Amino acid sequence: MISLKGILKGEDSLDSESLVIRQRREKAEQLERDNVPLYPNGISRPEKIEMIHTIYDSYEEEALKRVSHVFSLAGRIMTMRRFGKAAFLHLQDSTGQLQVYVQREQVGADAYIIFKKFDIGDLIKVTGRLFRTKTGELTLLADTIGLVAKSLRPLPEKYHGIRDKEIRYRQRYVDLIMNKEVREVFRDRSRIIQILRRYLSSRDFIEVETPMMQPIVGGATARPFKTHHNALDMDLYLRIAPELYLKRLLVGGYERVFELNRNFRNEGISVQHNPEFTMLEFYEAYATYKDLMSRTEEMFSMIADEIKGGPVFSYQGHVLNLSPPWYRMTLEEALVEIGHIPEAELSDRECLIDRLRALDAPVRGNEKIGKFWTRLFDLLVEPKLIQPTFITRYPTDVSPLARKSQEDSRFTDRFELFIAGHEIANAFSELNDPREQRRRFEEQIASRGDDEEIPPVLDKDYIRALELGMPPAAGEGIGIDRLVMLFTDAPSIRDVILFPQLRPES
RNA sequence: GGGCCGUUAACUCAGUUGGUAGAGUAUCUGCCUUUUAAGCAGAGAGUCACUGGUUCGAGUCCAGUACGGCCUACCA
Known part of the structure; x- marks a missing residue:
């Protein structure tokens, strides 16, 4: 159900509420009714995905099987491929991305029902061990999975990402994600x-x-x-x-x-x-x-x-x-050698004014001569100093x-x-x-x-x-x-x- | 400040000479336990930036406005 309160209050004034956002809100409310906190506190500090790659990228499947450590990760769901009773997702934390495999059999039927309400963009935590998939990608098989913070807005499209510069600058958080x-x-x-x-x-x-x-x-x-x-x-x-x-x-x-x-x-x-x-x-x-x-x-x-x-x-x-x-060069040398202004003209106000006017630069006429030099420098020399x-x-x-x-x-x-x-x-x-x-x-x-x-x-x-x-x-x-x-x-x-x-x- | 270009679904983009608004992703429903731009079947989703004009009829043509981009100007 759409939150009647939300409509009456005219919430979400940043945007007309799209269907996608409404659906996410409803899903979140459903989770809340099922006693799943949307924004739980006291999440213990997770391990870093970068560390996992640094150590285990070189491990073969057999070597990974001997790693008994149960990893504890948290991050944002960036992609998700769902099957009936299992799903692959990519988890992104501040250090990188890791694929996570969630199986109903592994996490339990109750947890899997909750997981079905998770969306791309949600912040989640997972625990589990590492393995390699058929295609060889290092992946965490989830033992447990839980919500860390619900995302009520969809992320941009996974393939093209976000291109609109206006959104990138205004909503830098989306750009950074x-x-x-x-x-x-x-x-x-x-x-x-x-x-x-x-x-x-x-x-x-x-x-x-x-x-x-x-x-x-x-x-x-x-x-x-x-x-x-x-x-x-x-x-x-x-x-x-x-x-x-x-x-x-x-x-x-x-x-x-x-x-x-x-x-x-x-x-x-x-x-x-x-x-x-x-x-x-x-x-x-x-x-x-x-x-x-x-x-x-x-x-x-x-x-x-x-x-x-x-x-x-x-x-x-x-x-x-x-x-x-x-390189070191005096301003005069730069004007003569790179700006191609004859040395004799450098002390001639009228010549300098003519040159500036020829370059469409506004000149009042009463400026100090040094000002003419720096203006000419900006126009003729600066772009060439690579x-x-x-x-x-x-x-x-x-x-x-x-x-x-x-x-x-x-x-x-x-x-x-x-x-x-x-x-x-x-x-x-x-x-x-x-x-x-x-x-x-x-x-x-x-x-x-x-x-x-x-x-x-x-x-x-x-x-x-x-x-x-x-x-x-x-x-x-x-x-x-x-x-x-x-x-x-x-x-x-x-x-x-x-x-x-x-x-x-x- | 001036010039040029852009603004169409949440995102990336099509849209013919002016004739009922399109795709992919995402979302929803169903199936699916090694996928990776997963797949298959179906569905919903739009103030075509805004305002006005021309026209029988405007996403499309014209004018203005807003916002953005690039160039330019200003700027030691």
Whole structure:
């Protein structure tokens, strides 16, 4: 019977209740009437399917017969082939799948009647011994079988699985149940983050947490999300970068700090951009941007070894080689050699504007020359930087927090790292002269367009901190999502973020 | 923000020139104790994304809206 209560309450508002769901509900209610708890508590921790494969995949039938151990497993029914008095099913736990053979004779008539009410998608527990079927598949012959949690919704089709990207992103739980590769991507993401934490911690970096809600937007240029604190009656911004807080900690005396957490930018969404994204920022006193190049090579090599088994692997059809040392090139060299811009034009504003306009890039005309360079770089060079490449010598006017180069004050001691046409990291020797930092901030505010989204406020407290003296240091930011894309061969940032931002369902 | 494409059963997809809505999987019933995209027989299942228009008649043609995808723009 259909639950009258359910209809009256208008339950299941996510979906018009389909026949399949109604039937499952009825079956569940039937089980409940037969005193089978649908969501029992106190299930003892099961053994892992992966362990069974690791040990017993190589066992022949005769060897398996001598294994007296009774295994206890739990997981989700992924497929089922029923006969009259027996059935085969595949059980999936977090580590893998194993076939289970349920015979009425073996589990008993009463248990088998209950088992007949089980569906694909249900979470169950089984105990039993291993054997091999006629076709040689390692299989557990069930002695007992019981319900762990009833599934009231059907799973997607067993053969084609789930393809609709909208469902995959919105209902990631379904995507994860159905797609092993997706489960592996997020496992790799976790491993990559662990490798980075391990690397930094073992080199005496301490992990810190600085404000995500900031009264003044700083550390990068981007539109922030705005919120309001009621009790303090003040506007706050979700951070676009933790940089200025982390450097306050260098002033405070920590010489190596890092933060690995979310930033928020109120900009467009694309295959490379999500409004909230994960950034690793680390700062090291008595180091320069050159030291950070080595660190970056070292960290990425560790990840490549552990995730890919070595420095050579492919990403979206490109064969990448992360063996150090990586290419190094100044921004000017890249523009001339890869962007094919004649060197003489690099200092000619009009020529650069013409080139940008020819590429359909919007130009206001009053930008700093460095801005023209980076725009041209983004259009002409970045997509061509497939192998890991450090681009150095960024103009001072586009690097307001970076230290000027000793040889030439028009440039900073800074690099950006590009791999597979993506910007992966940005690093520089830190500007620690409070007088110059104030001038750069003032300059930045003065030249800022009339973008009302970005409040033109000078962070006086940061200047005050620098005035106490910050040791010479270098810092780096690494976009974790893009890094994970690289090592999981993911074409879109949505494939490496569990719950990417989407419009609400209508 | 702009362009292109998509939206049909729970899932994967067909749907002819505009003429009563289709398949496979899944589900339900029956048979079936070594199957594995099990098999056999039968059954049920749809607001064709939504709104409007053209038409005797619209899943199909037109317009708009919503959501998604890809490209593009914005984005140190």
